[in-house]
Amino acid sequence: MTIDDQHTNERPLVEVRNLQTAFFTEKETIRAVDNISFDLRAGDTVGIVGESGSGKSVTARSLMGLVEKPGRVLQGSSVRFNHLETVQEFSKKFSKRTVVVDSVAEQYDGSMTDLFGHESVDITPQFFGYEKPESVPLADILAAGYGDKLGLVDANDCIFITEGDTDTIQDGFVEITRLSGEPQRQMRGGRIAMVFQDPLTSLNPVYTVGNQIKEALRLHQGLKGKEATQEAARLLDAVGIPDARRRIKEYPHQFSGGMRQRAVIAMALACEPEVLICDEPTTALDVTIQAQILDLLTDLQEQTDLAIMFITHDMGVIANISDYVNVMYAGEIVETTNVERLFSQPKHPYTEGLLQSIPGAQTGDRLTTIDGNVPTPNEPATYCRFAPRCPKAFEECEHVHPTATAVSTDVEDHTVACLLYPEDMDTTAAVEHHQNKSEQTTVDTPQSSMEVNQ
Template sequence: MSEEPLLSVENLRTTFTTDQETVRAVDGVSFEVPSKQTLGIVGESGSGKSVTARSILGLVDQPGEIHPDSEIRYHDPAFVQRIARDYPDEVRWGEDGDGFVTVDDGGGGGDSITVERGSVDLVAAPQSVVRSVRGGEIAMVFQDALSSLNPVYTVGNQITELLGIHQGLSGSEATERAAELLESVGIPDPKRRLDEYPHQFSGGMQQRAVIALALACDPSVLLCDEPTTALDVTIQAQILELLERLQRERGLSIVFITHDMGVIAQVADDVAVMYAGEIVERASVSRLFDDPKHPYTRGLLQSIPGLTGEVDRLPTIDGSVPTPNEAATYCRYAPRCPEAFEECEAIHPEHVAVGEDHTAACLLYPEDDGLAGRLDRHHSRENDE
């Protein structure tokens, strides 16, 4: 994780408030996505993975709210420079000032400002900036391909409309570009398929068309929300190979969301394990699979058929993910954890280092501290926050 991040998320909190309760769907999530690498976000349904992705693009529907103390920072220097020139009064140099555009390395001012290193905070930025990011800089591939495509318009019409809005293309130029996009995602006879409707595409071809739509504006970051869940294993493998090729050819950074640890092993460079709105473990994919630390991560890995050798009965995690409708003053995994002890019900675990570029939020760590030392460390961090 030593690469300079292209996208960074810090203390992301997204809640849904009704008359009855407030659901903390994403509760203090932090991670980085380095340039040209893949971050896998894995966890059971209800862990907050999809809400995290939607929060990055500002696509949280009412009554959802992204808390203002959250930070979602996009670090592409060319984009930061453009926004800094458009919003000169919102530029802050390093830690000085309150603007949503941060310049860490650059010079000049106004229309002549240059940015070598900096970021734009998408939570604090106006909607006009967020809209320019959405699709153009950061795009999303949704789980259900068919619902992502309008059934009453041809696939070609949907792609050319997007090209017209974001890139100003029209007529034969837009049609040619749309055909190139379909060809790039492996759809045969692309010019003919432009005139077909979504229902005329197979499930795998629908997902390829959705990926083509996501790539239409040449984004730098691709958010993939369970893009292979509804596909059979053969088509799933083809889509994963396609994404790997596109990443290599286009230099994409990818956030890949899934509940399948087997898919994570195939696609990810780094992994964030989510549970009940929180990240409970972060590591490189090799380190996570070789030496998982959090009991939840171990449970997910043990439930993969064939990974732990021959067994009479496949291990499962008892219970289900709770609805995080109260502040985390304890370990949310404790009611399901086979290694839980009394203090897990009273102290909220904070992330501690358990190896090189490897952290876990669990009272079992750091192992060398002894129980009293571990509890004191987690309790102190909890009070600091």
């Protein structure tokens, strides 16, 4: 294995950092996704779970670049696509939008401390997870969109080369939040494909299923005519649709719900993506079909090493399919861990509540639920958004915003955003810990200075 290969293997395929997506309505600003970070790795499935309105779908759409007006991804957000082949291909096609980070660093004569002192940079090094300004990589600042005002990069630069130069690219990333136009179109489907919630309406009723799959094949694999038809039939066969040769000539309304979802998955696979985002793909289906679709996704992942981001509100589905789980609540990720730990040792009161709400696991006459609804996140979080519904809430929860913290100092793979943790601190110390951390990292963005990060 060469050094370059190691690099790509070490780094996650997709790094989501401080993603914020807000909807600017006349009445209020809704922070549908409020500063979340997570990773997607090839061959792994990351589940995102939460109630309706917790920001799951907006997260998916932010990754696809499908957030529509009046919503937009805010400055400071970064979604990196660390796929070397894509970076090499895109830098050739879109050389004008490619930036070599090292040469930007050479041009920039100030120090990193000056950079953070600049009036247009309203963040601290802690925002990127570093203590000192000089240890923050320049790429992080450029990716988060702070290089535009400083004159370091152009507003539509979106391909960043971090090692090597334009001819010999050794490492780099495509910054998804800065994509627009043609590279964005090529990113969609071809690199990141998406399967939507409602299979009944996500196929165009006036074209045959085969036509719609072939469209993707032609776009992303350059297949035409007979070849495309054969490949489309093979894909339908691969997702478990019997008699595929005949079925490709049929219209979506001749398919049942489960069949349609399989067809939609086949269509997504026809794009040969690296990442597959599934936005509640099984919610509209009955339980047996649901299980079949989940098995199908697992099989496909084994064959193609897909990174899957799976959104659902169904804890049972999450247990079945994911390797890692992010629990979302009101636009924030409140708990992140691997699936075994989540179900054996849930830490956040919200996760506990969700697990207790699974009907099958309950005894007694009445079902236990979490009282109340998800609040609309329409102001910056200066408190715990779950506190009003939390059985363990105490006074500080109203005043201190919990930040993602390791459950205890000896557990690495489990973070939770709750004032009760870390476990090995007493409550007062923990509250102080969160308070310090949140003061350091909070982006103090008055609404007027919020910029489109594209």
